Amino acid sequence: MGWGGASSLSSVVGIFFFTGPLLLLLSTIFEWIIGNFFNMMLCGFFCVFWSSLGILQLPTADIASSYSPTGNALDGALTADYNAGIALYISVLGFAVFTIFLVTLRTNAVLAVLFVNATAGLFTLSASYWRASVGHLPTALHLKHVRTAYVFVYRQLIIYF
Template identity: 40%
Template sequence: MANQQIPYSMTNHDEEKGLHRTPTGVTMSPELFEKLYLSPKVPRAGDYHKRFANPTPLGFIGFVISASTFSMIIMGWGGSAGLSPVAGIFFFVGPVTMIFALVFEWILGNFFSMMVMGLFAVFWLSFGLLEVPNLALGVPFATPGDPTGTASREYNAAIGLYLIVWGFAFLTFFAFTTRLNMVLATIFSLTAIATWTLAGAYFNLSWGDYEMANKLSKAGGAIIFAVSILGWYMCSVIMAGEMRIRFNFPVGDLSHFWPSTDVELAVREHSD
């Protein structure tokens, strides 16, 4: 794909300092633009990308916090979710930050970024609630031998099915990230694998195979932790681009594998 020209006029007169800034042009490649906004668009002069801050890194920070904290809880490093301060960090830092980013992305019209923030915010919150024993969600399945109901076959099988559905949701998003770059595609593919791995853990719990359930749970938590590292890397890439740091952070551009539609869009933008 050819570089996209983003013309914008910056005529500035400063009588005290005698400065005069003439109109100029800035060239931003499609890869850099998609790094910064996760949206394959051609911005126009004076549009929101120049008037508002990019909220995407804020959402990635929330994503990293949620993913890393969640992996700690799943792998048993954070203690009981209902009693551990780790759970407080998980619920009131990561998802809240992602919800703020979701709203800002919606205001700015960044469709895909908005969908990503909303998807992960809901996932972390909904699945995180299942890990809080104080909510007593398994009580309807309680028995004299299992007063909490969380060890029942029905309860764990239901969570397993729930995670299978989430895995297909992440797989769908993975298909669309193949239009962008390898880092995002890997994040979604690994998250899908992690949720299916955790689904297997819950199904093994429902069958009474606690040893295999424990192994799968730790494997799923490890994959989620790897996803959090990739999320932090992507956040760093976007922040470096916004701060104009002259260092090429590779993300594995995949846009050249797709038919180019930017030429037609660019012509339409310049004709306005």
């Protein structure tokens, strides 16, 4: 939401590798040991997601700069191909989380609401990248702020759960 002037993900890219994937990988292993398959599947799924998102945001990977003819990462991050690729990735992730939502309908109402908020947030973020890919940057920024509101509700439900 831009609180405190935060505008870039590269300053927190370490979280994408160590807090997310490392702890989720350990959780996946421990859930497998105690026999909780559904929790193991969720932890493994989000471990892969956070790892791949971390690689996308890692400045030394030069993924955004590979889309720029000049090799500039900022120019590459503004190209239609880069934004459409990320939008497609997040859309596929949204469908996967929606499938998880359908599975959780029988188990727990709070978990189902959590995953429906996560799904809405992912599709909103995907729409943001789609809008950025066609050059509508103010709309893309607004959609990212809306997505952050979904994440806020999602995080509150995680604390409750």
